[in-house]
Amino acid sequence: MGIEEQLCCLIEEAFNHHFQYQPEKGSIALQATRKEFEGEFTFVTFPYLKISKKKPEETATIIGQYIISNSKIAESFNVVKGFLNIKISSATWLQRLLDIQQNQHYGRKAKNNQKVVVEYSSPNTNKPLHLGHLRNNFLGYSVSCILEAEGYEVIKVNLVNDRGIHICKSMLAYQKFGNGETPESSDIKGDHLIGKYYVRFDQEYKKEMEKMLGDGIKKEDAEKNAPLIQAAREMLKKWESGDQEVVDLWNTMNNWVYEGFDVTYKRMGVEFDHIYKESETYLLGKTIVDEGLKRELFYRKPDGSVWVDLSDEGLDEKLLLRSDGTSVYITQDLGTADLKYNDYQFDKSVYVVGNEQDYHFEVLFRILKRLKRNYAVGLYHLSYGMVDLPSGKMKSREGTVVDADDLMQEMAETAQKSTAELGKIEDFTDEQARALYEILGLGALKYFLLKVDPKKRMLFNPEESIQFHGNTGPFIQYTFARISSLLRKAQQEGLNYTLSEKNLNYELHETEREVIFLISQYEQMLSEAAENFSPSVVAQYVFELAKEYNRFYAELSVMGEKDPVTKIFRVAFSALTAKTIKNAMGLLGIEVPEKM
RNA sequence: GGUCUCAUAGCUCAAUUGGAUAGAGCAACUGCCUUCUAAGCAGUAGGUUUCAGGUUCGAGUCCUGAUGGGAUCACCA
Numbered sequence: 001m002g003i004e005e006q007l008c009c010l011i012e013e014a015f016n017h018h019f020q021y022q023p024e025k026g027s028i029a030l031q032a033t034r035k036e037f038e039g040e041f042t043f044v045t046f047p048y049l050k051i052s053k054k055k056p057e058e059t060a061t062i063i064g065q066y067i068i069s070n071s072k073i074a075e076s077f078n079v080v081k082g083f084l085n086i087k088i089s090s091a092t093w094l095q096r097l098l099d100i101q102q103n104q105h106y107g108r109k110a111k112n113n114q115k116v117v118v119e120y121s122s123p124n125t126n127k128p129l130h131l132g133h134l135r136n137n138f139l140g141y142s143v144s145c146i147l148e149a150e151g152y153e154v155i156k157v158n159l160v161n162d163r164g165i166h167i168c169k170s171m172l173a174y175q176k177f178g179n180g181e182t183p184e185s186s187d188i189k190g191d192h193l194i195g196k197y198y199v200r201f202d203q204e205y206k207k208e209m210e211k212m213l214g215d216g217i218k219k220e221d222a223e224k225n226a227p228l229i230q231a232a233r234e235m236l237k238k239w240e241s242g243d244q245e246v247v248d249l250w251n252t253m254n255n256w257v258y259e260g261f262d263v264t265y266k267r268m269g270v271e272f273d274h275i276y277k278e279s280e281t282y283l284l285g286k287t288i289v290d291e292g293l294k295r296e297l298f299y300r301k302p303d304g305s306v307w308v309d310l311s312d313e314g315l316d317e318k319l320l321l322r323s324d325g326t327s328v329y330i331t332q333d334l335g336t337a338d339l340k341y342n343d344y345q346f347d348k349s350v351y352v353v354g355n356e357q358d359y360h361f362e363v364l365f366r367i368l369k370r371l372k373r374n375y376a377v378g379l380y381h382l383s384y385g386m387v388d389l390p391s392g393k394m395k396s397r398e399g400t401v402v403d404a405d406d407l408m409q410e411m412a413e414t415a416q417k418s419t420a421e422l423g424k425i426e427d428f429t430d431e432q433a434r435a436l437y438e439i440l441g442l443g444a445l446k447y448f449l450l451k452v453d454p455k456k457r458m459l460f461n462p463e464e465s466i467q468f469h470g471n472t473g474p475f476i477q478y479t480f481a482r483i484s485s486l487l488r489k490a491q492q493e494g495l496n497y498t499l500s501e502k503n504l505n506y507e508l509h510e511t512e513r514e515v516i517f518l519i520s521q522y523e524q525m526l527s528e529a530a531e532n533f534s535p536s537v538v539a540q541y542v543f544e545l546a547k548e549y550n551r552f553y554a555e556l557s558v559m560g561e562k563d564p565v566t567k568i569f570r571v572a573f574s575a576l577t578a579k580t581i582k583n584a585m586g587l588l589g590i591e592v593p594e595k596m
Numbered sequence: 597g598g599u600c601u602c603a604u605a606g607c608u609c610a611a612u613u614g615g616a617u618a619g620a621g622c623a624a625c626u627g628c629c630u631u632c633u634a635a636g637c638a639g640u641a642g643g644u645u646u647c648a649g650g651u652u653c654g655a656g657u658c659c660u661g662a663u664g665g666g667a668u669c670a671c672c673a
Contacts, residue, residue, distance in 0.1 A: 470621040554637040
């Protein structure tokens, strides 16, 4: 039983004993004591005054005294207003640390026999990945790690948008202006090459429109009837009918993109168990439309289009099938939802998709509920906010995007610069040094994007945002490297730092107490992160832990400590801190270096 | 215009889901490397939580309204 659980039991007992009251199971909640007061756990008595029929201070004191006299878990308590602050004894904390050291599975909970599918990334194959995709990918990967540690079996999937009018745009531009250019011939990464033609299409299309506007044609008509857009539509039709030439070009160009994406994904450190392609799923969902029609959940308009009416739930009518019988986005998503369930029989299915699609997913999930899909209860849209630049929104066509490959490269270079200035890794080989820059640069970037609550939009300032000091990835990595250095020394001395009963008599210093408290909160933190699908919970936790350890490190000596028992405790304590940091950073998809 | 969403220190973000005197980092200022990595530590300063009401022992958090951002409302994806 954990320390917190024991305290809750004692408080329940106290209510029984003193107030003849049996609190509901699990209704007693503790919170962490605020820094300015002594103690680790706080019980708020205000909600129970009607039961105790006493003043807040008195109620708190009675419960505090009960805890002290009926167990050895706490060493003292203090009461401020109605707040009962409980100070856990050093021996209790040390026993807890000993338990953690002996636990082989520390940081990873038992399997809960639940399956969850996490869909993330979901790029279009007409342009390279940018900053917005980085947030998506890091989020998706981190949430997967968190759920896995929480006990789920996690299946990471990527639904690639590899077909459609926008893909045809870059294909058409390439056909017209490409002159047979290839990634090899120009030494350009495949996805960037395709992106170049996507932009080119837009430029040429705009030229045509300007000309048409000059000829007195209305804007709407120009947009619809410009020769290039018509050609793109024509090409889409050909693709759908399986025209060999178009399909060949499509294959060639998409493969270039995939080769480029592979490089980017590898550098980002993300991966997938399965890749769905829309070219293979876009026809799905039509049978579901038929099903819905048959069950009179949907209806057909005179022109042949199919709709669902959600107005009784405060939403609108939504188109599910065009009048020409072709499917729209949501049709595919209905089909893909079934497909995923058939493939994996998941308990939960998470979609990591930006909050601009909140309405879409709201509609999608409601339709699936109406269709009585039994898996509908497990659907979750992990809706994350956009990443803004100081100049405002990113727009691919206006060239105001921050490219993912460029950004990762810059981060690594910044790491190299900072490392060179400090001059701490002179003994590294070139290869080791490069690996370190990668770990630090990516660590800074991932931490920066993950430390913010996913739901909130965030600002990314390329010049100022990414630092290596303060609340950053490298700060935490640095703490790990420091401890690693200590552990190397301990190893050189041949020190065995396995904790034993001998270590339980030690009187903890304030900083040590704080750190152990944080380490002991790891599992609870993990649950909270999993429940909310929120890596930011982990990020804040690990920052707090690193900060607190650094305080300890500045105040007390580890390897220089004279008393051998204390020394063993501090080394073990440091090692467990390092382990916890590594585990937590692992949940964020961030590596930690032994030396930096 | 309808719906959804956000607004906290100069800047970027927290606040244990209704609890104590609203906290960190950056930027500014002051100290600390002859001792385990100074990518660090300690300290100073910075707030009418956008505004106006309400709910209650207690509100940054819940409700109503206002103001200001953002998203969405396509036979686009």
